[in-house]
Amino acid sequence: MALPLHRPGGGDGLADPQEAEKFLRLFHAENPSAGPFWPRLHQVLAEIDAWGTYTHTADELAYGARVAWRNSNRCIGRLYWHSLRVRDRRHVDTAEGVAVESVAHLREATNEGRIRPTITVFAPDRPGRPGPRILNEQLIRYAGYRALDGSILAGDARNADLTAMARRLGWSGGPGTDFDVLPLVIEAGGRPPLLATVPADAILEVPLVHPVFPWFAELGLRWHAVPAISGMCLEIGGVCYPCAPFNGWYMGTEIGARNLADTDRYDMLEVVARRLGLDTSNERTLWKDQALVELNVAVLHSFERAQVTITDHHTESRRFMSHLEREERSGRICPADWSWIVPPLSGSLTPVFHRYYDDVQLSPAFVHHPRKSDYEG
Numbered sequence: 001m002a003l004p005l006h007r008p009g010g011g012d013g014l015a016d017p018q019e020a021e022k023f024l025r026l027f028h029a030e031n032p033s034a035g036p037f038w039p040r041l042h043q044v045l046a047e048i049d050a051w052g053t054y055t056h057t058a059d060e061l062a063y064g065a066r067v068a069w070r071n072s073n074r075c076i077g078r079l080y081w082h083s084l085r086v087r088d089r090r091h092v093d094t095a096e097g098v099a100v101e102s103v104a105h106l107r108e109a110t111n112e113g114r115i116r117p118t119i120t121v122f123a124p125d126r127p128g129r130p131g132p133r134i135l136n137e138q139l140i141r142y143a144g145y146r147a148l149d150g151s152i153l154a155g156d157a158r159n160a161d162l163t164a165m166a167r168r169l170g171w172s173g174g175p176g177t178d179f180d181v182l183p184l185v186i187e188a189g190g191r192p193p194l195l196a197t198v199p200a201d202a203i204l205e206v207p208l209v210h211p212v213f214p215w216f217a218e219l220g221l222r223w224h225a226v227p228a229i230s231g232m233c234l235e236i237g238g239v240c241y242p243c244a245p246f247n248g249w250y251m252g253t254e255i256g257a258r259n260l261a262d263t264d265r266y267d268m269l270e271v272v273a274r275r276l277g278l279d280t281s282n283e284r285t286l287w288k289d290q291a292l293v294e295l296n297v298a299v300l301h302s303f304e305r306a307q308v309t310i311t312d313h314h315t316e317s318r319r320f321m322s323h324l325e326r327e328e329r330s331g332r333i334c335p336a337d338w339s340w341i342v343p344p345l346s347g348s349l350t351p352v353f354h355r356y357y358d359d360v361q362l363s364p365a366f367v368h369h370p371r372k373s374d375y376e377g
Helices: 017-030 037-051 058-070 095-113 157-168 214-219 252-259 269-276 287-305 313-329
Strands: 085-088 118-121 144-146 152-155 184-187 194-196 205-207 222-224 233-236 239-241 365-367
Touching: 017 037, 017 058, 058 085, 058 118, 058 233, 058 365, 085 095, 095 118, 095 184, 095 194, 144 157, 152 157, 157 184, 205 287, 214 269, 252 287, 269 287
Parallel strands: 085 118
Antiparallel strands: 144 152, 184 194, 205 222, 233 239, 233 365
8 A cells, every 4th residue: 555645734633614615515426315515514614613623424534534545646456445444433532542443453454364444543633632643654564673873783674763763762672583563653642652562463474485486485574464554644624633544455566576675675686686596796687677576476475375365566457447447437537646556566567557647636635744753863
């Protein structure tokens, strides 16, 4: 599941009346059974006038969350946007409550390997009362251990800053392996962040093996099953929900062509290439390309063997084209960022490569409202 763009603003808790009206018009246009539009609009505008914000109905929240997925211009897996399970936890505004419900989210979304697209929506920002937020990018992230000289000793380099912050807050650290799961770092109520360990039974991990090369298992690679993004705001009709973790399921290249292959992540290509016996002395031997393919073969094979939902980039590209056609038939714009929609492996072999897209920002949306914590480095 890819990340949408940054958007400025947010954080003051004030709802924009124009955004509220725009959302309500869309909601009532696409949900004719929702009742009359004008009385609801007048009610919402009165709430904003009195309190600076308003409260979505359960139906408005569920619809808004699903349309935010539909509008995610960097996500290729939007065909099933209408099937997103919405867990309404707006009454939860404490760090302890967020921790408990985030673990419940993982258990429900994991579903013994049959991954279910799920979102849990916590308390929104309100004037003078910011909602809770999770500082982790995803509910499951592997620690990155940095040496004094800045080099990475073990783990995921992307998470080195979060790991350092967790340690400053009192996390003793894991055993120092490449796959130590970080605790959740949760801010709420203006209090110091809470460190919350994610129980092992809420984390499904897949050990990576190769269907042809037995030595691949010796690399000790694995990855978690649920990509639950937790560091973004859900924006619906001018209301910001800063804590709304959501997940789909993985496309294999997210793990095999990015997480494990990028030089600023696990940087495994040369290791795999050498075990394959490839000539790495010159890039023109295409050793990187061959190693990348075998790494992705291992990811797809391992998830399938473990009976954990995953998709490949060829299948997902075709599904996205079906989604695009459906949206166009419905008279809607399907926003898409070409550089993210095209897979990072064999892009020109997929149908999404061979066309342009409307790269526009629509609302509702998942967005970044950068808000630096006092505890971040």
